[in-house]
Amino acid sequence: MVEIIATAESxxxxxxxxxxxxxxxxxxxxxxxxxxxxxxxxEEIKEIxxxxxxxxxxxxxxxxxxxxxxxxxxVVPYLQFLLEIGVDAVVVGDPGVVHLMKKNDIAxxxxxxxxxxxxNSTQINFWAKRGATAAVLARELTKPELEEIAEKSNVPVEIxxxxxxxxxxxxxxxxxxxxxxxxxxxxxxxxxxxxxxEPKNKDTHYSIYEDEHGTHIFATNDVNLMTVxxxxxxxxxxxxxLDGIFVKGETFVKIAELFVKAKEAVTENRWTDALRDExxxxxxxxxxxxxxxxxxxxxxxxxxxx
Numbered sequence: 001m002v003e004i005i006a007t008a009e010s011x012x013x014x015x016x017x018x019x020x021x022x023x024x025x026x027x028x029x030x031x032x033x034x035x036x037x038x039x040x041x042x043e044e045i046k047e048i049x050x051x052x053x054x055x056x057x058x059x060x061x062x063x064x065x066x067x068x069x070x071x072x073x074x075v076v077p078y079l080q081f082l083l084e085i086g087v088d089a090v091v092v093g094d095p096g097v098v099h100l101m102k103k104n105d106i107a108x109x110x111x112x113x114x115x116x117x118x119x120n121s122t123q124i125n126f127w128a129k130r131g132a133t134a135a136v137l138a139r140e141l142t143k144p145e146l147e148e149i150a151e152k153s154n155v156p157v158e159i160x161x162x163x164x165x166x167x168x169x170x171x172x173x174x175x176x177x178x179x180x181x182x183x184x185x186x187x188x189x190x191x192x193x194x195x196x197x198e199p200k201n202k203d204t205h206y207s208i209y210e211d212e213h214g215t216h217i218f219a220t221n222d223v224n225l226m227t228v229x230x231x232x233x234x235x236x237x238x239x240x241x242l243d244g245i246f247v248k249g250e251t252f253v254k255i256a257e258l259f260v261k262a263k264e265a266v267t268e269n270r271w272t273d274a275l276r277d278e279x280x281x282x283x284x285x286x287x288x289x290x291x292x293x294x295x296x297x298x299x300x301x302x303x304x305x306x
Contacts, residue, residue, distance in 0.1 A: 002233060002263045005060070005158065006242040006256050009037035009249070014048045016253045021260035024058040026091070026241070032071065032078060033062030033091075034115075035166060035216055037245045046085045058088040064113045065213055066171070067094040079106045089133060093117075098130065109133045111158070115166075116140065121152035128155045134239060139165045139223070140297045143231070150235040159232065161225040162255065162283075163243025164207065164218045165296060171214040190245070205292070207246065221292035222246070226262060226280050228298065233266045247288060255286050 003023040008014035014025050027048060030039030040048070049059045061082055065071060075097060082090060083106050092098055093114040101108065112118065112127040113136035124135040134156045137149065150157060175188040188194065190209040196217070198204045207218040225232065225240075232240070242259060244252035258279045265271045287293055 002238040002240065002267050004240055004242065004256065004259055004263055006252075007037050007163075007244045008048070009244065009252075011040075011044050011047055013249065013253060015051055016250070017256055018052060018055050018057050020253055020257045021264075022057070022242075022256055024060055024088070024239075025052055026060050026062065028062030029078070030212065032065050032075060034065050034169075034213060035245055036062060042081060045082075045087075049085050049087055053086065060089045060091050060111060061087050063090045063097055064093045064115070066169075067096055072096055072100065076100055076104055076106070079108065080104070083108050091136065102131075111136060119145070119149075121149045124149070124153045124155065124157065128153075134158060136241075142297050142300050142302045143228075144302055146232075146237060146298070147235050150237050156239050157237055158239035158241050159225070159237050160223050160243060160296075161229065161232070161240040162223060162259065163241070164222050164246050164291075166216055167206070167219050168217040169214060173210050174215040175208060175210055205290075207291075218246075219296070221294040221296070222287070223296040223298075224280075224283065224287070224293040225295060225298060226259070226283055227276055228295065229259075229262050229266055230271045230276075246291060251286055251288075255283060258283050258286075 004021065005024040005026050006017050006022045007026050008017055014027065017025060025048060027040050027045065028036050030036060052059045063075065079090065079101060087108065089109040089111050091111045091113045098110065101110065110132055111134045112124065112132040116138045118124065118135055118138045119141060127135065132155060135153065136158045139160055175194065179186045188210040192209065194208050196206045196208055205220045209216055240259065242256055247255065262279055265275055284293065
């Protein structure tokens with residue numbers, strides 16, 4: 001069964017995404033979750049979870065931050081809260097968090113997400129044996145690699161079908177340090193819209209921002225796999241992630257609606273070239289014009305990747 005997973009930036013947007021047909025909401029709190037469109041309070045997480053369950057939908061909570069000692073000291077009460085309100089899963093990359101869940105009898109299903117490290121089925125199956133119910137694939141995987149992983153994995157795998165791809169994270173405040181060096185004071189947060197370019201290629205446009213987890217740099221183009229959704233279904237990759245970190249409000253909800261229509265067509269054997277092209281055209285019109293779109297690593301040759 002194909003499932004659409006989507007981030008949310010507010011309680012209102014979360015409810016709109018569910019109304020649009022999204023199956024799983026992906027939210028969290030900024031201290032424990034990486035690169036979220038918004039940080040939700042405990043009260044908001046409970047409200048969204050209650051609403052989603054009323055509509056027969058699911059909620060996954062991001063607990064995939066790069067954990068330092070101070071995080072691990074505080075994560076158990078957070079996980080216990082998530083257990084109490086009945087979230088459907090947490091998305092975890094740090095083995096220390098998995099250990100603490102087992103040690104403290106926090107029986108929440110977990111999705112394994114180690115960012116760029118999830119590149120083979122052996123690793124996925126290792127974590128499946130230790131309780132993982134699904135795994136989030138690395139963004140930098142080609143079609144042949146995806147086919148092999150999907151065939152050999154013992155749990156469902158999630159792929160980014162729309163949204164921005166982080167290509168670098170540093171705990172250091174690199175942009176703040178730069179502005180300090182040149183004697184300027186600037187906002188370095190996500191909403192500032194900062195980007196960097198390669199000196200020899202002015203067309204590059206790497207979005208960059210800072211938060212409590214450090215500096216995050218994103219690929220020039222956002223991922224869009226709308227035109228290959230049928231191929232993903234045939235591979236057995238049926239958890240499709242939409243990331244709205246750089247797409248705001250109602251626009252992201254409308255984009256989610258397009259992917260829901262595509263999902264329904266693919267699963268009901270109504271996926272045609274004409275429908276594919278129509279949805280692709282609508283998506284391009286909705287996508288922020290200042291941000292590029294491509295298929296990312298999906299179309300690359302594995303031997304060409306350096």
